[in-house]
Amino acid sequence: MRxxxxxxxxxxxxxxxxxxxxxxxxxxxxxxxxxKQLNDLNEExxxxxxxxxxxxxxxxxxxxxIAEKNAKLKKCNDDQxxxxxxxxK
Amino acid sequence: xxxxxxxxxxxxLLVVAIGANAQEMTKEQWxxxxxKQTQVRNDxxxxxxxxxxxxxxxxxxxTQLDADYQKCLDELYALVxxxxxxxxxxxxxxxxxxxxxxxxxxxxxxxLVARADDVSALAAKVKSxxxxxxxxxxxxxxxxxxxxxxxxxxxxxxxxxxQMYTVGTWAKDRDCLWNISKKKDIYNNAWLWPKxxxxxxxxxxxxxxxQKGQKLKIPKGNExxxxxxxxxxxxxxxxxxx
Numbered sequence: 001m002r003x004x005x006x007x008x009x010x011x012x013x014x015x016x017x018x019x020x021x022x023x024x025x026x027x028x029x030x031x032x033x034x035x036k037q038l039n040d041l042n043e044e045x046x047x048x049x050x051x052x053x054x055x056x057x058x059x060x061x062x063x064x065x066i067a068e069k070n071a072k073l074k075k076c077n078d079d080q081x082x083x084x085x086x087x088x089k
Numbered sequence: 090x091x092x093x094x095x096x097x098x099x100x101x102l103l104v105v106a107i108g109a110n111a112q113e114m115t116k117e118q119w120x121x122x123x124x125k126q127t128q129v130r131n132d133x134x135x136x137x138x139x140x141x142x143x144x145x146x147x148x149x150x151x152t153q154l155d156a157d158y159q160k161c162l163d164e165l166y167a168l169v170x171x172x173x174x175x176x177x178x179x180x181x182x183x184x185x186x187x188x189x190x191x192x193x194x195x196x197x198x199x200x201l202v203a204r205a206d207d208v209s210a211l212a213a214k215v216k217s218x219x220x221x222x223x224x225x226x227x228x229x230x231x232x233x234x235x236x237x238x239x240x241x242x243x244x245x246x247x248x249x250x251x252q253m254y255t256v257g258t259w260a261k262d263r264d265c266l267w268n269i270s271k272k273k274d275i276y277n278n279a280w281l282w283p284k285x286x287x288x289x290x291x292x293x294x295x296x297x298x299x300q301k302g303q304k305l306k307i308p309k310g311n312e313x314x315x316x317x318x319x320x321x322x323x324x325x326x327x328x329x330x331x
Contacts, residue, residue: 028117029115029119030114030119034119035114038126041123042126045126045129045130045133048130048133048137049133051133051137052136052140055140055144058144059143059144062144062147062148062151065151066147066150066151066154069151069154069155069158073158076158076162078227079227080161080164083168083169083226086230087168087225
C-alpha cells in the first residue's frame, strides 16, 4: 500500500512537471493584438490578390483591344495605298 | 481503487492540456507567418502598381490608336474627295442595293420575269454607284463587285427565260406567225416571224398553219440569225415558185 502511494506521488509530480511545461507553452502564444495583426495582414493579402487578378484581366482585354485597333489601322493604311494606285491608273 | 481513479484523472488532464497546447500557434510560428505574409503583401503591392502602370499605358495607346484611325479614315476619304458623312450615306445606298439584289435573287424565275424592270433599275443603280469615286475604296469596291455579280446572275436568269405565247383563234385574234411577231409584247416586228417558226420546229411544220391552243416559245433576240434567214428564204422561194 505504501509502495502504491509512492507511485501515485511520483506520477502526480510527473504530471505537474509536464503540466507546467504546457502552461509555459501557453504563455509563449501570440496575444490578441498580434493575432489581429496577422488576420489584418491576411485580409490585405487576399484583397491584393483580387486586385491583381482584376488588373490582369483588364490588361489582357486591353491587349486584345489594341491588337484589333492595330489591325484596323493597318487595313486603313493598306486601303489608302490601294486607292492611290487606283487613282493613278 | 482510489489510486487508480486518481491516476486516470491525471492522465486525462495531461492529454487535454497537451492537445490544447498543440492547437495553439506559438509566437515563433506567428512571427514566421507575419514575415511570410508581409513578403507576399509587398510582392503583391508591387505587382498591382506595375499592372496599374501597364493598364494606364495601354489605355493611352488605345486612345492614340483611335485618333490615328480617325485621321487615317479622314485621309482615305479625302483621297477621293469625300468625307466620313458622305461615305456613310454611300454605304447606306450600297446596303439598300444589296438588300434589293438579295430580294430579287430569292424570287422564282417566273416572278423575276415579272419584275424584270426592277432588275434593270438595280443594274442602273449599281452603275451609278460605280461612278462615285468612293467606289475606289476597297470596302465599297468589294461590295460593288459582289453586287455586279448578282446583277449579272439576275440578268442571266432573265435572258434564259423563254417567253411563251398561246395561240388564239384566227377569227378572234387573227393569230398567225406574222401577226404574233408583230405584237408589241412579242417582237413588235412582223419580219421576225421566222424566229418563232424556227424556235418551234418541233410543232410547226408549215409556218402558215398553227393551231388554236398551241404554246409557242418566243426566242430572244431582235434580228434573224443565219439559220432563220435561210429558213425565211426557203419559205419565200417556195411561195414565189408556187
